[in-house]
Amino acid sequence: MAVVTRDSTPGAAAGASRPAAASRLMASMAGLDWLAKIWWTCLSISLFAGLWELCWALGWADEKLLPPPHIFLSNIAEQGRYFNTATRWQVGQSMTEGPSAFESVLITGAATTARVFVGLILASVLAIGVGVLVRYYRFFDRLVLPTITLLSPVSPIAWLPVAIFLFGIGNAPAIFMVVVALFFHMVLATINQIDTVNTNLINVARTMGASKAQIYARVIVPAILPGMLQVLRMNLFGAWMVVLVAESTGVGYGMGQVIMLARNTFNPSLVFFTIAVIGLLGFTFDWLLRLAQRRILYWLPDTAERLRVL
Amino acid sequence: MSSEGAPHFSSRDAVVCRGVGKTWAAGTKRAHNALTDIDLDVAPGEFVVFLGPSGCGKSTLLYLIAGLEDATEGQLWSFGDLVETPSPQRSLIFQETSLFPWLTVWENVSFGLSIRGASKEERRTVAAEALQRVGLKAAMDKRPDELSGGMRQRVAVARALAMRPKVLLMDEPFAALDVQTRARMQDFLLDVWRDSGASVLFVTHHIDEAVALADRVVVFTSRPGRIKTIVPIDMPRPRNLFSREAEALRIQLTDLLRDEVDRAFAEQEALTATA
Numbered sequence: 001m002a003v004v005t006r007d008s009t010p011g012a013a014a015g016a017s018r019p020a021a022a023s024r025l026m027a028s029m030a031g032l033d034w035l036a037k038i039w040w041t042c043l044s045i046s047l048f049a050g051l052w053e054l055c056w057a058l059g060w061a062d063e064k065l066l067p068p069p070h071i072f073l074s075n076i077a078e079q080g081r082y083f084n085t086a087t088r089w090q091v092g093q094s095m096t097e098g099p100s101a102f103e104s105v106l107i108t109g110a111a112t113t114a115r116v117f118v119g120l121i122l123a124s125v126l127a128i129g130v131g132v133l134v135r136y137y138r139f140f141d142r143l144v145l146p147t148i149t150l151l152s153p154v155s156p157i158a159w160l161p162v163a164i165f166l167f168g169i170g171n172a173p174a175i176f177m178v179v180v181a182l183f184f185h186m187v188l189a190t191i192n193q194i195d196t197v198n199t200n201l202i203n204v205a206r207t208m209g210a211s212k213a214q215i216y217a218r219v220i221v222p223a224i225l226p227g228m229l230q231v232l233r234m235n236l237f238g239a240w241m242v243v244l245v246a247e248s249t250g251v252g253y254g255m256g257q258v259i260m261l262a263r264n265t266f267n268p269s270l271v272f273f274t275i276a277v278i279g280l281l282g283f284t285f286d287w288l289l290r291l292a293q294r295r296i297l298y299w300l301p302d303t304a305e306r307l308r309v310l
Numbered sequence: 311m312s313s314e315g316a317p318h319f320s321s322r323d324a325v326v327c328r329g330v331g332k333t334w335a336a337g338t339k340r341a342h343n344a345l346t347d348i349d350l351d352v353a354p355g356e357f358v359v360f361l362g363p364s365g366c367g368k369s370t371l372l373y374l375i376a377g378l379e380d381a382t383e384g385q386l387w388s389f390g391d392l393v394e395t396p397s398p399q400r401s402l403i404f405q406e407t408s409l410f411p412w413l414t415v416w417e418n419v420s421f422g423l424s425i426r427g428a429s430k431e432e433r434r435t436v437a438a439e440a441l442q443r444v445g446l447k448a449a450m451d452k453r454p455d456e457l458s459g460g461m462r463q464r465v466a467v468a469r470a471l472a473m474r475p476k477v478l479l480m481d482e483p484f485a486a487l488d489v490q491t492r493a494r495m496q497d498f499l500l501d502v503w504r505d506s507g508a509s510v511l512f513v514t515h516h517i518d519e520a521v522a523l524a525d526r527v528v529v530f531t532s533r534p535g536r537i538k539t540i541v542p543i544d545m546p547r548p549r550n551l552f553s554r555e556a557e558a559l560r561i562q563l564t565d566l567l568r569d570e571v572d573r574a575f576a577e578q579e580a581l582t583a584t585a
């Protein structure tokens with residue numbers, strides 16, 4: 001199937017207007033591809049869950065410490081209540097008031113996701129901006145780059161106290177943590193990407209009379225975008241990690257805090273349930289980013305597909 | 311600077327090189343003298359072909375003329391102006407593909423116009439016209455990735471033409487094409503050249519191509535590149551490439567080139583032996 005896809009792409013390119021049949025065929029195959037992907041994802045997860053269940057059935061896994069999926073997923077309604085911050089924090093309110101269990105999970109998940117998202121956007125915009133400025137202005141390079149290089153190896157955890165000093169409690173410190181965890185690496189990555197832009201492309205623009213600003217805006221930035229999105233995706237999981245740490249240390253509320261709550265109340269079921277939710281969120285986020293990547297980088301060929309048919 | 315090096319030649323000349331040389335990475339351990347002592351005058355509307363062994367500095371000379379690199383010896387002028395920076399008057403078609411992968415074919419072709427702030431309609435018309443000339447008008451809305459290597463090179467030609475340059479610098483533009491397509495592209499290039507009145511400096515490894523196109527063939531020596539001889543070709547156009555005259559030229563150029571290629575190989579082997 002993959003071979004057919006590969007062959008039909010150059011063919012469709014060569015003929016100016018290939019009959020619609022070919023494109024329809026490709027569309028339907030893309031649909032199949034899609035189904036196959038879901039199928040494999042489910043299989044992969046079921047296999048993992050199945051092994052776990054097996055360990056439980058054989059009595060190797062203590063159900064108090066390592067409750068298998070059917071146990072920690074069975075009482076979602078009850079677990080969900082722990083996600084409800086309103087009932088958790090406000091004295092005198094009963095657990096059944098406020099949003100339902102399901103809504104609580106959604107709200108908490110969304111809060112954490114939003115922090116990751118905002119942090120990622122801020123970090124990328126800042127990092128690409130600073131990276132471009134560093135290469136654009138020599139003066140800026142000399143002034144800023146040493147500090148950035150110095151700070152980039154600092155573990156984000158070390159910034160946690162700073163986040164609390166500066167922003168106290170709430171969204172801001174968690175977002176700050178994400179930004180700080182990604183920013184320095186991404187600046188260095190941006191600079192590296194700029195340095196590896198094909199000089200021919202820059203020279204073409206130069207011979208056409210483009211100014212330095214035009215070369216940066218119209219050649220360098222588009223040329224580094226693919227690499228930058230790759231860097232972003234690779235840092236996505238780091239961002240998730242940092243957000244959980246930030247939330248769990250009382251910087252805010254959210255998934256990290258639920259984990260902490262589960263730890264403090266010795267509730268393994270809740271831990272695993274939260275892990276499952278976090279996994280799902282991270283997976284979806286990565287998938288969305290991949291979609292966005294394909295949208296933004298419409299001009300890149302599908303290299304994964306090419307590697308697959310090797 | 312230009313007053314000190316006052317040109318003592320016709321300021322109408324399209325390209326003038328006086329004692330031009332280039333050492334890459336000058337002043338470092340990896341310094342490499344690619345080109346030296348180049349004296350060359352190219353008249354407006356002249357078609358000059360560069361012929362020489364691989365690595366002798368033909369591309370380097372085009373870079374210098376385009377103003378993309380600074381000469382480390384000598385000076386260059388174009389139409390009386392000292393060459394210091396690139397200029398839209400001198401378009402370079404690169405040896406490797408250099409299309410912007412994120413732009414469509416027509417956007418690539420009209421990139422220079424968009425730099426000048428031309429409207430979309432104007433850019434599309436100019437692009438369509440230029441693409442028509444290279445036979446790729448149908449591929450206007452495609453992306454470079456969807457084209458074959460030869461088609462991409464033709465798009466690059468169209469892009470250079472869209473700038474209406476006075477000097478067209480072409481670095482082995484047809485190397486990737488099959489014999490038939492290359493013959494067509496040569497005819498097309500001669501048409502364009504005649505219409506535009508631009509000077510063309512054209513690098514090739516094909517002696518046939520040199521005989522088909524050139525007013526003058528500049529033959530280079532190997533490392534560092536110098537001008538070995540300049541062979542004028544005053545066959546009338548359209549040329550009969552099977553005539554006795556063409557055959558004699560081919561033999562002459564082949565002999566000139568063979569010596570240099572042999573020498574280049576011997577030198578390279580000596581270099582690797584000592585290393």
Ligand SMILES: Nc1ncnc2c1ncn2[C@@H]1O[C@H](COP(=O)(O)OP(=O)(O)OP(=O)(O)O)[C@@H](O)[C@H]1O
Pocket residue numbers: 334335342344362363364365366367368369370371405
């Ligand atoms: N950017 C560069 N930096 C350092 N050395 C270079 C650079 N470009 C070319 N050179 C060196 O200069 C010499 C001449 O290179 P150039 O590309 O001009 O050769 P050429 O005649 O165009 O060869 P070919 O016919 O193979 O294209 C080579 O030895 C090459 O190694």
Ligand SMILES: [Mg+2]
Pocket residue numbers: 368369370405481
């Ligand atoms: Mg070359």
